[in-house]
Amino acid sequence: MKQPIPKTDMDLLDKIRPADAPDFLLTRIMQRIENSVIEKASPRFLWTIGISFALIIAVNIIAVMNSRQPDTSIAESMKLYPDNNLYNE
């Protein structure tokens, strides 16, 4: 069976007193801030990685461009006769 609740029960909320935040909180917050700074990569590091990738891609493009040879067959490039017919030699 439920106990009757006095109408003034809501007024009990006035009896709640302000509490002080624990002292250790600032240390924990500063620790978490430091950790988040460490986790975040520095802009200098990000620029170095970016420039390195750009250089690798540029070197690869240059290498591919330079490796293109004129369209000559192997026989021509080695100055061989490109025909199998030996009788008309």
Next chain:
Amino acid sequence: MTFEEIYHTNKNTVYNLALQYTQNAEDASEIVQDVFLAVHKSQDNFRGEAQLTTWIYRITINKSLDFLKAKKRMKRFGFMTSLFYEKSGEIKYDQQHFNHPGVQLEDQERIARIFHFINQLPDAQKTALILSKIEHKSQAEIAGIMNLSAKAVESLVQRAKQNLAKKLIPDEG
């Protein structure tokens, strides 16, 4: 204003507001940390102290509500796992532990009961009631924090009080 000055000025406000939502000292401490991490990230965007204080109130309310939602989700997950692993002995999340350092021991049971009903109110009513009845903020201050008109705040507080009163009055018969 340095971060540490902001912290020392507002730490108790944030802690107490978080306590009114969670009614648990450990949970409130978690929320305080989250709030001040967010403050640290965005403190440069705020010039006036009044603007900063209002924003700190808002972020505390949002973080507290998010925390409670996350806790509810974990509670549901705990229930689901308990269906499958009945004898696992894992910690269940349905233990409502009232640990409010601002409440005297002799009032604890009755105030815990009131908070039980406050927690069932819709978020806006709950926030309006906490700010007005427990934090003793003026209607204009609440309007600023909740980004509502004074009329809307008045109506929210009124509805919250009515709903709470209905729940507090025991069933006849």
